[in-house]
Amino acid sequence: MKMTLEVDEKKLAKVMKLTGIRTKTAAVEYALGTAERAARREKLFAIRWKPEELAAAVDPAYDVLTLRHTDGR
Secondary structure: OOOOOOOOHHHHHHHHHHHOOOOHHHHHHHHHHHHHHHHHHHHHHOOOOOHHHHHHHOOOOOOHHHHHOOOOO
């Protein structure tokens, strides 16, 4: 969708330089995606999980240390 925006050119240039993104459109899409992920993460972390809910969220057979030393299969 085409749209006209007023964007801080210095911030846009800085994002493009830091990320290596070459187009302004891609930089804006990157920024929007990053903002969306951050908002979702904040919303998730705001949930007050009960200990039982946290325990039920992970398979008891899940062993992160074993997975770190294998290919995860």
